Amino acid sequence: MQITITRPDDWHLHLRDGEALAAVLPHTARQFARAIVMPNLKPPVTTVEQAAAYRQRILAALPAGMSFEPLMTLYLTDNTPAGEIAAAVASGFVKAVKLYPAGATTNSDAGVTSLAKCSAALAEMEKRGLPLLVHGEVTDPAIDLFDREKAFIDTVMMPLLKDFPGLKVVFEHITTADAAAFVAESGASIGATITAHHLLYNRNAIFQGGVRPHWYCLPVLKRETHRQALVQAAISGNPKFFLGTDSAPHATGAKEAACGCAGCYTALHAMELYAEAFDNAGALDKLEGFASFHGADFYGLPRNSGKITLEKKAQAVPASLAYLSGDSLTPLRAGESLPWTFVA
Numbered sequence: 001m002q003i004t005i006t007r008p009d010d011w012h013l014h015l016r017d018g019e020a021l022a023a024v025l026p027h028t029a030r031q032f033a034r035a036i037v038m039p040n041l042k043p044p045v046t047t048v049e050q051a052a053a054y055r056q057r058i059l060a061a062l063p064a065g066m067s068f069e070p071l072m073t074l075y076l077t078d079n080t081p082a083g084e085i086a087a088a089v090a091s092g093f094v095k096a097v098k099l100y101p102a103g104a105t106t107n108s109d110a111g112v113t114s115l116a117k118c119s120a121a122l123a124e125m126e127k128r129g130l131p132l133l134v135h136g137e138v139t140d141p142a143i144d145l146f147d148r149e150k151a152f153i154d155t156v157m158m159p160l161l162k163d164f165p166g167l168k169v170v171f172e173h174i175t176t177a178d179a180a181a182f183v184a185e186s187g188a189s190i191g192a193t194i195t196a197h198h199l200l201y202n203r204n205a206i207f208q209g210g211v212r213p214h215w216y217c218l219p220v221l222k223r224e225t226h227r228q229a230l231v232q233a234a235i236s237g238n239p240k241f242f243l244g245t246d247s248a249p250h251a252t253g254a255k256e257a258a259c260g261c262a263g264c265y266t267a268l269h270a271m272e273l274y275a276e277a278f279d280n281a282g283a284l285d286k287l288e289g290f291a292s293f294h295g296a297d298f299y300g301l302p303r304n305s306g307k308i309t310l311e312k313k314a315q316a317v318p319a320s321l322a323y324l325s326g327d328s329l330t331p332l333r334a335g336e337s338l339p340w341t342f343v344a
């Protein structure tokens, strides 16, 4: 069996920089026409000037003959001036601003300590229709790790939307039934991305037969009831929900460590993983809207015109991939078999 759909976009992607960028970019460009590129580099991409330079590095790393459009983002800080937001909109290539609560996830140390400090930037975004992308977890160490997304809804998201009712917000990589319900019940300016791994796995995957660092990401995988709620949201046809892999490469040695980094590398087989999740739910007919239409519509960008084809044919996932000169990259499902294969 084969399915052909409009070429999809990835609305949440980590491409890193330098050697790592060159290693991972072709995996995404093979499948996706565009991607929203996360700004959590070291140091983070906080200005339009830095975003322009990063965009050029991405385009320079693209292998000859491949086409791919990076949609850039700025990393919101306590000090982002309103003028930088205006410049972002004027640039034409910065499509969103990313909120990382300070300390919430990989490379978020320079993130926001209090949204109250960002009022000028947020008001400008609201006025100009520039979306805020949110890593939606509180950082209070007293809150249980598995409850941090739900706590974020109550303590950050609700007050934010009350203060800026016209702000476009994407609740990134949602992992709970609570977030799915919150987004579904909110106005049309609130959307959400869902990863393939949160559709396919619950938290047992992290502990199957031993600790499995390649299944560790943030927000962490949740219990099965949450996974089921995410699948229902993804296959609902509701345009608020769209594809965002959150593919987040880390060198194998940095994952398989006493304190392993958060992030799953899924870009290699992203569309195969989503096809598997939608197929498992008997909803392959809903894949195209989720992967190729809803995100573009939310961002006010044209839908892609090309097509891709996926086939229900098993394939083996490589044990490791070339990444840095000193270390490899381990894709999710390394050494396992996938039921779907990307044809072209």
Ligand SMILES: NC(=O)N[C@@H](CC(=O)O)C(=O)O
Residues within 6 Å of the ligand: 014, 040, 105, 106, 107, 135, 216, 217, 218, 219, 246, 248, 249, 262, 263, 264
């Ligand atoms: N998802 C992750 O676990 N990690 C991401 C950061 C993020 O998206 O939170 C990364 O940059 O490695």
Ligand SMILES: [Zn+2]
Residues within 6 Å of the ligand: 105, 135, 172, 173, 218, 219
């Ligand atoms: Zn995140």
Ligand SMILES: [Zn+2]
Residues within 6 Å of the ligand: 012, 013, 014, 038, 246, 248
């Ligand atoms: Zn991410």
